[in-house]
Amino acid sequence: MSSGSDIVHVAFVPSAGFGHLGPCLRLAALFLRHQHCHVTLITPKPTVSLAESHLISRFCSSFPSQVSQIDFQLLPFDPSTENSSDPFWLQFERIRRSVHLLIPILSSLSPPLNALIHDISLISPMIPVSDSLAVPSYIYFVATARMFSFFSHLSVLDAANKQAQGHPASFIGDAVEIPGIRLPIPRSSIPPLLLQPGSLFEKIFMEDSPKLTKLDGIFINTFDEVEAEAMAALNSGKVVPGLPPAHAVGPFMPCEFEKAPEEENSDGSLMKWLDGQPEGSVVYICFGNRTATTREQVKEMAEGLLQSGYRFLWVVKLKMVDKEDDEDLEQVLEPEVMKKIKEKGLVVKTWVNQGEILGHSSVGGFVNHGGWNSIVESIWNGVPVLSWGQNGDQKITSEVAAESGAGIWPAEWGWGGEVVVKAEEIAKAVKEMMNNESLKLKVLQLKDAARNAAAVGGSCDIKIKTIIEELRKKKKKTVH
């Protein structure tokens, strides 16, 4: 590590799942654009998925002199707090229970830390850590500014409804009105686990929402052309009085370090297949890193894609965790369907480099699960989305996708697995996405805005530079 008082040293603490790790590392990469910035990456071990551990190795080897990595062995599960079967949520809880152990590790770093940037899911347990180190603490939020507004406004709603005893299921009515935000959030879009009293999700949200005012800032993977209204509401103090500055530092760009070697994915053959397809002709389907699709829905999806008449590249996930997803698609789909699929498209069950796929000129539309990283990546490449929110905040994300003009959202499809959406409906929606010229135009405008925001000298770059300067000044004050 280069030495000297000019170095700004930032520690990043991610949480579980590729959808949380990816944006953390992309944000770290934005800091690393600045030569005098050094990053210490805390990596909670063991990771849940293989995709996460691969990404960590590639990130660290891409910045050998600017990044130090610290493996952080987590405490074992506490069975008394486990009320979830979701391995990623259990890992959130495990990381939350372990982070106090970071205090001696982080306080012995040299040069001393200037800031801590951690995942949204770690707010309460990280406050004593940053307090004890006396460093500014920031969170990175992996979803939309709309969702963040909802999350922060929860504490206000809760305080106004004490008789509901902290249960959103009781104090949330038909819709949530957030001051400064025109469109209310309907109850049907609220993450289902938040409306489940006693769930881990509810516990973390309700414990952390009132603590947001203790932070020094919030980084959100969004930009003004997509979410100006929510960003303005957050920073006006209307959503929650006393909220620290929320910085729209998106769109987080796909980075060079994310490119996986051939043995980790099927990109080689897949990219060759895409090369052979006409421009804008392929529908790409992928439901992120941790959303499994039921067998019934997979069958309807296959029929629907065939009925749409479009070529397609389909990434299928039958299990939530990649290392357990070992079933062949042939065991789910009839041989004649498999034959037709192979004539018209490409189906894979491996990890793919989504950034590269969305950047390929043959891809004309993206059917996804309302994952915000995926939608931002689609905007980044000017590809319209069909956003089918499957779980969590993904309906709220789908609202943003539809409202910003990035795509369409068939709200009547409900949550993933709620009903089996029939092939005819899927075919109809795919055609709507692929044929809609005004949608294509709008997404291309958003793409331009995204590229401008993320460019060197763009709004995102300027914000990061300003924050680094502020951290440097704070450090000088402490030293004198």
Ligand code: UDP
């Ligand atoms: N992703 C990928 N290859 C895959 C599946 C997912 O690169 O085979 C990446 C995708 O590009 C995105 C992230 O995984 O960056 C998924 O995040 P998102 O917020 O879209 O959804 P989540 O997986 O968190 O539900």
